[in-house]
Amino acid sequence: MNAKTKLFSYDIVDSPIHSLSGLTKLICFLLLTFAVMYSYDIRVILAVMLFAALIMKLSKIKFSQIKLMVLYVLIFVLTNAVISFLFAPEMGVEIYGTRTVVIDLPGKFDITAEQLLYSTTKLFKYTSVIPFGIIFLLTTNPSEFASSLNRIRVHYKIAYAVALTLRYFPDVQRDYHDISQAQQARGLELSRKASLFNRIKNGLLIIIPLIFSSLDRIETISNAMDLRGFGKSNTRTWYTSRKMKSNDYVAIFISALIFIATASVSIFINKSRFYNPFI
Amino acid sequence: MDLQPIIEFKDFSFQYYSQVEPTLYNINLSILPGEKILIVGPSGSGKSTLGNCINGLIPFAYDGEITGELLINHASTQDKNIFELSKCIGTVLQDSDAQFVSLTAGEDIAFSLENDNVPNAEMHEQVKKVSRMVDMQNWLTSSPFELSGGQKQRTTLAGVLVNDVDILLFDEPLANLDPATGKTAIEIIEEICSSVNKTIIIIEHRLEDVLHRFVDRIIVINEGRIIANTNAHALVSSNILTKTGIREPLYVTALKYAGVPITESIQPGYIISVKAHQCKDALTTWQASIQPPQVQEEKPTVLKVENLTFSYDGIRNVLEEINFELKEGEMVSLIGKNGSGKSTLSKLICGFEKPGQGTISYRGNDIRDKSIKERAEIIGVVLQNPNQMISKNLIFDEVALGLRFRKVPEEEIIPRVEKVLDICGLAPFIEWPISALSYGQRKRVTIASILVMGPEILILDEPTAGQDYRHYTEIMEFLVEINKMGVTIMLITHDMHLMLEYTPRALVLADGHLIADAPASSVLTDLQIIQKANLKETSLYHLAQMADIPDSTGFVQGFINYERKLKNR
Structure with missing residues (x-):
């Protein structure tokens, strides 16, 4: 299949991360995310980032698989940093309580060491959380993911909807591609030659046929599922669910440790969510 | 024998709430355990509705008013819901792609066990057992993208057999399958069902393809009523098929052209049973009387493809060294199994993809630099699904x-x-x-x-997929009209009948190579090409061989010439 359609696809690879159960990965993902999101201590965040890089290597994810995603993420975090500076250039000063000007700029846009630290910390925060998300998505079979959602008490119908979305994502992507080409052959302009308003309007000419052909598909799927007893009882079991093994407990233990460690640094050492080197 | 029917319709009628007229009128029908039944009818005849009443989708998913009674396993379906019914009836829908709900074959087979809360270990055990029945045990971890059409069919079948149902219902199992896979699907149904002794109901309009194997009874539905309930020989000998617009087997058409009276005595129901020897003289005389068409003058080339090679990933070539020409006003078919590169070729011609090597020229001019939009004024493409x-x-x-x-x-x-x-x-x-x-x-x-937009070349992807004979004829005759006006037409198709009837020339792709560029009659009688491209030889060829006609390929070509003349094309 075309490389473009493989944005979110799960591959069966033999790696220590792939061999963990979906439930384990979900729990670890949540623990690590909370750990990073809570702390504004750049030392802690850098440590977790290093850990994320290690896990990425362990999971044998190739850079080519995530190139596109990394690009989007970088664009997002950089824009985010710039915009938050423009709207609140004194945020760092407010938080750390001191004001050390590094570059004197007109108006309120002085660049301060405090603001630099705050922005960098925030940037690293995002860049250390996102690898965990990518690893989770790429190493977890969607059905197993659904089964783990179900095990943490999400209703199985919702969990299955998530799995189905991932299952049919490539199909819908392919449909989109075909429709868009056929409409371009009729003269639809999607490139920058058209104005933004026209591009949005033209986008509709692809979306409408896509919705109708997807509705056909949905009818077939839901009939097929009804006919095989989906939804007959309040619970269901999962073919892909795995028993927790020792490596699962180890992984959860490590993640919990990291969570506790980062929380402890905030509570006992920094006595706040922020690490303040300016006092 | 004193068997009780396993399915019994008694004065059964059904009307969708959204429709003015009932879809089924006064159906009376009994099916005995272990019977193999084929239900045929044109589109909109109510045959699928009948199937949906049996498996419970009516009234579970589609609302309507039911009168009369339907008994399954001696109990009225009024008191049962779709889930209870799914315990005794397994339904295989058309389009094995869309009903493949899970990511791997194993998981898909397990789907109904999951819904029954079967514990994980036991579930894996049962899946293994059933997958051995359908010969899929080595493919349990494969995704639908990696499986062939036949393997998907086997998986879907395993997914219903896992429930140990008594009745298997196939709703248009042949739609969307290439000819060889369709043939295999019918063989799989036969093979599995004879070993486990189930009651089989097949709903299909492609009569000849299903009659590749034996069935006990054929029920013909038209306009919501059962108009025939008989065996294959009697049905083919009657005029019911022509009356209801269901295509009769091609070899029967040939026999009729040759003036052979079609009666039950020659056992015309199946190609393997027909007493072709008795008809040898009539067939030979007929073949000799057919005049070859006048040789047409050579028309100028509109489209020329030279040394075309293409790859999506730069590693594996999807198309390799493709060479062919289209002449003005031609109608050709492009055939080959799924994934052989047919759609890719048409995308290259339309400019949706750029060739790696080679050239495509229109009336002698390379069209490399023309955009999709510009090419659309010369070459138009029509997708399979109008939606x-x-x-x-x-x-x-x-x-x-x-x-x-x-x-x-x-x-x-x-x-x-x-x-x-x-x-x-x-x-x-x-x-x-x-x-x-x-x-x-x-x-x-x-x-x-x-x-x-006034294109000179029209490329159509599966223009007749899923259409019954009447709609098929309607669409194809319409294309013939356009063709006569001078538009060159290329049809991407799986339909061997279409190819025989409408396109004098066929291009055959297999694994990215153009393995044949020849008259339809020689493609469909060449065993090597048939195997490589997942085609199926035409029953005309079988008929000629069974009747000991020396030049079987010539016989098929004769049939084509005769029909062209008859229909004045």
Whole structure:
């Protein structure tokens, strides 16, 4: 299949991360995310980032698989940093309580060491959380993911909807591609030659046929599922669910440790969510 | 024998709440345990509705009013819900792709066990057992993208067999399958069902393909009523098929042309049973009387493809060294199994993809630098599913869309659209919303919206997929009309009948190579090509061989020539 359609696809690879159960990965993902999101201590965040890089290597994810995603993420975090500076250039000063000007700029846009630290910390925060998300998505079979959602008490119908979305994502992507080409052959302009308003309007000419052909598909799927007893009882079991093994407990233990460690640094050492080197 | 029927319809009628008329009238039908039944009928005859009543989708998913009674396993279905019914009836829907709900074959087979809360270990055990029955035990971790059409069918079948059902219901199992896979599907059904002794119901309109194997009874439905309930020999000998618009087997048509009276005594129900020897003289005389068509003068080349090679990933070539020409006013078919590169070839011609090597030229000029939009004025492409192309509410707007994109003045658009709609037989509907049209009419709208741009070459992807014989003929005759007006047509198709009947020349792709560029009659009688491209030899060829006619390929060509003359093409 075309490389473009493989944005979110799960591959069966033999790696220590792939061999963990979906439930384990979900729990670890949540623990690590909370750990990073809570702390504004750049030392802690850098440590977790290093850990994320290690896990990425362990999971044998190739850079080519995530190139596109990394690009989007970088664009997002950089824009985010710039915009938050423009709207609140004194945020760092407010938080750390001191004001050390590094570059004197007109108006309120002085660049301060405090603001630099705050922005960098925030940037690293995002860049250390996102690898965990990518690893989770790429190493977890969607059905197993659904089964783990179900095990943490999400209703199985919702969990299955998530799995189905991932299952049919490539199909819908392919449909989109075909429709868009056929409409371009009729003269639809999607490139920058058209104005933004026209591009949005033209986008509709692809979306409408896509919705109708997807509705056909949905009818077939839901009939097929009804006919095989989906939804007959309040619970269901999962073919892909795995028993927790020792490596699962180890992984959860490590993640919990990291969570506790980062929380402890905030509570006992920094006595706040922020690490303040300016006092 | 004193068997109790396993399925029994008693004065059964059904009307969808959304419809004015009932879809099924007064059905009385009994099916005994272990019987193998084929239900045929044209589109809209009610045959699928009948199937949906048996498996419980009616009234579970589709609301309507039921009168009379339907007993399954001696109990009225009124008291059962779809889940209870699914314990004794397994349904295999058409389109094995769409009903493949899970990511791997193993998981898909386990789907109904999961819903029954079967514990994980036991579930894996049962899946293994059933997968051995359908010979899929080595593919349990494969995704639907990695499986062939036949393997998907086997998986779907395993998914219903895992419930140990008594009745298996196949709803148009052959739709969307290439000819060889369709043949295999019928063999799989036979093979599995004879070993486990189930009651089998097959709903299909492709009669000849199902009769590749034996069935006990055929039930013909038309306009919501059962009009025949008999065996294959009797049905083929009667005039019911012609009356209801179901295509009779091709070899029967040939026998009729040769003047052989079709009666039950020659056992005409199956190609393997027909007493061809008795008809040898008639067939030989007929073949000798057919005159070859006049040789047509050589027309200029409109499209030339030279040394075309293409790859999506730069590693594996999807197409390799493709060479062919299209002459002005030709109608050719492009055939080959799924994934052989057919769609890719058409995308390259339309400019959706750029060739790695080689050239495509239009009337001697390389069209490499022409954009998709520019090429569309020379080469039009019509997708298989009309719903994938239609984006406007009104027919006029839809057809005018391409011209409006090209900034053609409105006063010029009106006559052009009206003319095209007239050609396509859509003039009476010009003010209609598209949602009010039938599938076949929508197909015409999509063809009209391409034709309006005045292309000289038209590429159609599976123009007749899923259509019954009447709609198939309607669409194809319409294409013949357009072809006669000088439009060169290339059809991507799985339908061997279509190829024989309408396209004198066929291009065959297998694994990215063009393995044949020859008359349809020689393609469909060449065993090597048939195997490589997942085709199926035509029953005409079998008939000729069974009747000991020396030149079997010539016999098939003779049939084509005869039909062309008869239909004045």
